[in-house]
Amino acid sequence: MHTTLQPTEGETTTLHQDYLHLHQRPELSMQEHNTASFIESRLTEMGIEHFRCGGTGVVGILRNGQGPVVAFRADSDGLPIQEDTKVDYASTARGTLDDGTDVPVMHGCGHDTHVAGALAAARILVRGTDSWQGTVIFIFQPGEETSAGAAAMVADGLWEKVPHPQVVLGQHVFPFATGTISVTPESAMAMADSLEVTLYGKQAHGSQPQDSIDPIVLGANIITRLQTITSRELNPLDSAVVTCGSFHAGLKENIIPDSAVFTLNIRTLTEEVRAKVLAAVTRIINAEAVASGAPQPKITELYTFPRLYNDPQHTEQLVGALGEEFGEELIRLAPPAMGSEDFGALADAIGVPNVFWMFGGADPQDPSPAVNHSPFFLPEYRGALDTAVRAAVAGLMHYVGR
Template identity: 85%
Template sequence: MLKTIQLTDAETSKLHEDYLHLHQSPELSMQEHNTAAFIEASLSEIGIEHFRCGSTGVVATLRNGEGPVVAFRADSDGLPIQEATNVDYASTARGTLADGTDVPVMHGCGHDTHVASALAAARILVRNTDAWHGTVIFIFQPGEETSAGAAAMVADGLWDKVPHPQVVLGQHVFPFASGNICVTPESAMAMADSLEVTLYGKQAHGSQPQDSIDPIVLGANIITRLQTITSRELSPLDSAVVTCGSFHAGLKENIIPDTAVFTLNIRTLTESVRAQVLSAVSRIINAEAAASNAPEPRITELYTFPRLFNDPQHTEALVSVFGEEFGAENIRLVPPAMGSEDFGALGDAINVPSVFWMFGGASPEDPAPAVNHSPFFLPEYRGALNTGVRAAVAGMLHYLGR
């Protein structure tokens, strides 16, 4: 097994510099204009051909003679969170949501480590062309947090512009100790469906409920009954989550309103369970409305995340690779996560296998590191980046090494 080629001191310094810049300069999903320009400038400095794809995505093609083709994805967007880490390089950036709301922005999910690690991996490969052969497609993807980025890149002709890879690789930082890798064979992360439901009623004075059709009572009944999908309609061996994340109705305590709006987030691991749950959600919403003598509700899809399926054979091979790189005791096979990722859409678009893994970003001395999407989320970047770069290069060299 070919061990990871190590970063030079100058490359390590540049890696840390890249990370600190990216951490201080996050941008919201599909608004990563400055981030894309930074990636392009870095690729030009490294000497790798590249092009824009999917608006704020960047694709780089690194060729080194005949041989296998491997794609490696790093996502680049930040989140609307006020960073509360109090480090001297904390983000003070702000952005504007689609509805015009001004919000703070931070890299609350570690995508800054992903981009910095991928750029460092590219530097290693360019400096050591005698150790590998073939082609690497680096995919710097925008909009992962909204599930818009992978789809945008595919729709913009990503796979018409680069050679098709034999495998698509990707990774994500997580708050466990650096130097560790977690992998899930087969269904690795959940599909997600987010819905907005508008209920229609009949407005009346709060003292005259007999003249109303109360959308708040209707909504309460719907939300309560939706929880019976997972407890009474699915097999206990099937995994699903149905969450109501918001409910808005009315303006005053003595007025029964004419509408109510709530949002749902649904997580499933298989297409069959997804279809069953979505069908049950629609059935319950419409049946409860009919039971309340209310007009038919409106159900609007906000966004959807695809499956993330790790090819079993490729996953098994990479588990062995990571075991040799980091030590077998630092590699864990873990159950599926109910969080979601749009990474799987890249390989699925051309029917190519994928493998996605988690790498540790926390200090081994930290007993309770903050979780992703927390305002306190902060990888110990030296250890996190070292792990991310080594995992990325080891994964690619498994296919490309001489």
């Protein structure tokens, strides 16, 4: 990194303070009101032009003369998890789900490191304007965990309010060693489709099954049969995951209920496989209902995530830039992940390429760090933030550096 773009001692202190502030104050997806206000206050302090977008999203525009335009995204939402890390800065925050349920909230996926790191990168670029030229758009995006945030920002006119970037960059903390980077060319993360399925039956006494249409037995057959999609209908070289994450039916052991509800999560890497799997899911659900003499089930889409596709040319360039910063031996080319991200929707909306990478957040001496979405998930924040800031600045400077 250019010497003028190394964080100062004061900037590092502020970076750590920002992280600790955010870690203790997580907010649920699309409810990041205080987080957004905090981001706005920091951008105002830096003199960066900014505006709200997509409800609780914030966009900062850092202009420094004529030159390339590049966007950098950091997501800001927390998760409904009770933090169990035992650190003195652990979250005790609570939030309310859309259905009114009161829940604990933690930054169980490290979005606090993303926001703090992006703010620090912005602070460094503001100070180091002699080293770069162009425009950097900082996108602080809400609602990544529900796939609502990127779409909300696009729908709210994000790309009508800022110069169009030539590329959109983003990063995510992951529990491998700090100081290391993982990048996947092309299909980096999967598409995701979440469905709610309502089965209808006929209620009867548990001792009189002949008078019933049992939605529990119907659901069990459906869920078992759905697993044959990946094992018997897809080419073994095509990746897909079909998961039933919840099943709810009945109130008492001696009553066959009149309905059952279960939810599905489906992950695929290509549109062709996605269409095939979704068609098979619908076919099996409806066919098993017919086989049971039950009414047609109701299938409701809960949410969908787009594919995250890393442009090969830009990915190769960023691997080089990150390798110069960290050392080539600390940059790993990784296979696609079946996890999902709505990051790709930002660039897709205007037809520009994007590159997304993972940065290490775990203590290199920890043999089994907790994974994302665990109540024990806790980056070694000093090393994680140092990695995040260095990677962000190196990626941005590849495009706007002089």
